[in-house]
Amino acid sequence: MDAISDIMAVVYDVAGIKLGDNKRSMVEARLGKRLRQLGCDLKAYAARLHRDDDEIIRCLDLMTTNHTAWKREPVHFDDLARRVLPEIQSRRLRIWCAAAATGEEPWTIALTVHQAIPDLAQWDAAILATDISTRALDVARNGRYSEERIVSLNAIERSVAVEKADDGERTWVVKPELRRLLTFARLNLMNDWPMRGPFDVIFCRNVMIYFDQPTQERLVNRLARLLAPGGTLYVGHSESLSAITHPLRSAGAATYVR
Numbered sequence: 001m002d003a004i005s006d007i008m009a010v011v012y013d014v015a016g017i018k019l020g021d022n023k024r025s026m027v028e029a030r031l032g033k034r035l036r037q038l039g040c041d042l043k044a045y046a047a048r049l050h051r052d053d054d055e056i057i058r059c060l061d062l063m064t065t066n067h068t069a070w071k072r073e074p075v076h077f078d079d080l081a082r083r084v085l086p087e088i089q090s091r092r093l094r095i096w097c098a099a100a101a102t103g104e105e106p107w108t109i110a111l112t113v114h115q116a117i118p119d120l121a122q123w124d125a126a127i128l129a130t131d132i133s134t135r136a137l138d139v140a141r142n143g144r145y146s147e148e149r150i151v152s153l154n155a156i157e158r159s160v161a162v163e164k165a166d167d168g169e170r171t172w173v174v175k176p177e178l179r180r181l182l183t184f185a186r187l188n189l190m191n192d193w194p195m196r197g198p199f200d201v202i203f204c205r206n207v208m209i210y211f212d213q214p215t216q217e218r219l220v221n222r223l224a225r226l227l228a229p230g231g232t233l234y235v236g237h238s239e240s241l242s243a244i245t246h247p248l249r250s251a252g253a254a255t256y257v258r
């Protein structure tokens with residue numbers, strides 16, 4: 001096996017991310033800077049991945065695509081506000097955002113919850129945001145975004161979600177009211193999960209596209225088991241579950257209910 005195939009195999013084994021042959025040049029380009037830092041070639045790097053777990057974490061940081069945005073695929077936030085949240089009588093809310101990337105998605109969930117529940121202070125509400133990428137999670141936890149990153153927020157949403165950073169830059173930081181709702185943690189969806197659930201809602205959007213079908217099927221069934229009865233799973237709009245076996249029923253665009 002050549003070095004790039006070896007590296008791609010490690011990424012698949014550890015993270016489930018299927019990098020096809022058409023991604024070889026992408027893999028090489030994304031590793032370029034790291035190879036220069038280490039002063040090694042691809043072959044030595046591949047060998048290092050087999051004995052250095054910390055390097056695997058760095059490698060996954062480079063191999064993952066963290067593209068995301070505030071209010072991405074917005075029908076899910078509308079559905080959360082209009083269908084899901086009004087049904088919850090217990091005032092206990094648990095949401096898991098399973099591929100949080102740089103945070104725009106879980107912060108949008110927090111914004112939606114904050115806007116949809118007027119007596120939120122009386123609720124026991126918690127949102128867990130996880131991702132495999134430590135680099136992306138650092139950005140997410142910081143909750144600091146440039147003007148360009150928050151263009152999709154209207155004036156009211158901005159006033160609820162963010163405030164100007166005092167760094168003299170055109171930078172915005174997430175407000176404490178939203179921060180109180182969120183906990184961040186690194187979690188590889190391929191490994192054991194410490195959470196027992198049940199969750200009222202799980203967002204697992206735009207990550208299954210990187211997995212092959214058996215991996216998707218295993219993942220969706222594991223997610224379904226962590227949902228409360230009547231709980232909702234949102235997947236990405238391009239991630240149809242029609243080809244896999246699972247116990248959920250479709251309830252709208254890329255929306256599934258247990």
Ligand SMILES: C[S@@+](CC[C@H](N)C(=O)[O-])C[C@H]1O[C@@H](n2cnc3c(N)ncnc32)[C@H](O)[C@@H]1O
Nearest residue numbers: 015064066068099101132133188189205206207
């Ligand atoms: C394209 S982003 C999607 C972000 C967000 N969910 C959205 O829809 O905007 C995919 C995210 O999945 C994460 N990811 C990839 N493989 C993963 C795995 N095995 N476990 C957890 N997260 C993973 C990546 O680090 C990346 O941040």
